Amino acid sequence: MRDLLFLAHRVPFPPDRGDKIRSFHVLRHLARDWRIHLCAFADSAGDRDPSPVFRDLLASCRIVPREKAMPLAALQAVAMRKPVSLTAFASPAMARAVAEVRGGGVTAAYIFSGQMAQYHGPEPTVMDMVDVDSAKFAALADAAAAPKAMMLAREARLLGAFEREVAAGVAATLFVSEAEAALFREGGGRGRIAAVENGIDAGFYDPQAIGAVEPGGPLIVFTGQMDYRPNVDAVVHFAQRILPHIRRTHPDARFAIVGRAPTPAVRRLAGEAVIVTGEVPDTRVWLARAAVCVAPLMLARGIQNKVLEAMAMARPVVASAAAAEGIGHGGTIAVASDDGDFAAKIIAALDGPTGNPAARARVLERYDWAARLAPLDRILQDIAS
Template sequence: MGDVLFLAHRVPFPPDRGDKIRSFHLLRHLAGHRRVHLAAFADDSRDIDRPELATVTASRAIVRRGKSRAVAAVQSLVSGRPVSLTAFDDAAMRRAVCEVLAREDIETILVFSSQMAQYLPADTRARVVMDFVDMDSAKFAAYAEAAKGPMRWMLAREARLLARFEAEVAARVDASLFVSAAEAGLFRRTTGAERVQAIENGIDTAHFDPAAGFAPVAADGALIVFTGQMDYRPNIEAVTWFARDILPRVRAAHPEARFAIVGRNPGEAVKALASPHVIVTGEVADVRGWLAAAAVVVAPLKLARGVQNKVLEAMAMARPVAASSAAAEGIDHAGTIAVGATAADLVEAVTMLLSDRAAAAALGCNARARVIARYGWDARLAPLDDLMGLLAQLGEAA
């Protein structure tokens, strides 16, 4: 049987942010059946050489990505292409992909994220599975609705061009994957694509386990925790909303409560939120200590697509979670987390969880049980075997 070429817009290790968590587990799953060749971008110098990937890949072509947003925007306007594509358009990556295809017996190509679909060869005979994860064009359309002036025009343009590209890619590939049934359904309705399937995110419940070995974090008072990549716009908007509109009302009932924003690369807008009752940690070695210390974990995202890893991680750690309706969508959460559509709803949910610790603990226990039963990675990725031709290989081996 032939090999797999795995194209990723970020090196899928370490699995410490949403996209890298999903791509790493996809990669590891495939490596259990086939030789896998990885071609990926590194936007962190530490990702240029990750020796851990040698155990799950037959070869690796890692290209450093340093193109600025301004350059990508200019190239987009000149070429008429989405910024999302010009930002990842790189001659070195094109050469790397061509070399792998010429050198190896590639039977299947898995493309992770729409940015990498531009590297698909026009005449390939390989089976192609496209993991869009989320419908990025819909995300930019939502951004455009909330923007004003030139930025509104730019975001609307991005949504329009990216939607056209997504539909063209879906028409070429053998299967298009999304992280939730809702996202897959939206894509079908919008594009008319037929070979569309949901493969949900999972969670490593042995790693995210309150009984696992990790360094504890000391917490004074009631700690409310948010985790995420803090240069990601929806996360910035979420913590800003919580710190300004929700936390003061929670502290009216619980003046000891503090809010911890835990995640790498906080920009000036996030750092400006820091105060005696708002902690901005920056990058931490292990998020589990902060989750374990949380009286409540919050996910107040106004814009969220698919399954939120931050919510699954908190659930797996048996923490009580208060999430926005957007953050909870796509997760089988009934009876396991508190959900609110408005600031008032989230104030009520967080206040209740801080006031009734027994109920909060019970909710956390139910959440962990749900994650164990529903979101193990092996179960979530099982449908991938048929799509990638892995079941045929297993049958021949038998």
């Protein structure tokens, strides 16, 4: 077997949030044919000693605590004329860890997320950008007021230039959807650019695996990391602007916000009509209880795992156009155009069938991880040869 350096901005385990789900499944897939040498940042003390189940996939593992404060990263970014996205992840300890792996010899590298591209080396490299992060900052800048808009626009401009520079110097650059790949090409991205879509573990996200669930009134469920700004904005907007319309016809309907680390703005929503769970042992229990799952994101990039998970659990889903973009749902979910349309489609789901077997069938047909990652095998075969 050949040796592969795998760089990630977070330890890819446990696969319990969007980026870690993708990085874990990619790493596990690559471990069939490569000896994987992982260099990754730890967000918490628990990340520093991952489970033996995960370590068994690896030939070696170097985990570096990420301790740099954001104010320091911002000052460094200004002084060095770099994006904060890079200075926040610039670490002498990580540079040493990467150098150690390279010193032992590697055939190729897989870099997960643009923040880690600053550790790019001479070996043939696959760069998994996942999303066009610079476009996300540009969209945030358009929606912000000065002076924050200026800071975000700066980040978008500098990060975009860096993304294009990286893509021109690696063997292949990957995005999570063809829409993201096309956006990058339109923005001047060059080189071998391909889409490798996210998949889902449909055996895990299976309503039959949960069994009977606690009965209750109409429950509208949102799942996600609740200190992530687009998720926070989405649930606040939904609770304040859309839920009241739904409760006029379904006064017993409640909105459950399911996910770890809810911000104060999210916690303040809790009340008679809104449940804020914080971290839960198993989101499938809440998905199984849902009369309808929602993804009302105003800003979304790539493929939303929360939508795939709800589809796999055979739940009715109502999503914004941004959240649905990139998902080949084949009409098995409802896509809403505005607040009124969102409320109307949720009411229709509450009044309609209790399940959505067509959505699960679509997931089984299109989003198996092995099928989604097959293009990656071809790319790595090309660069290794």
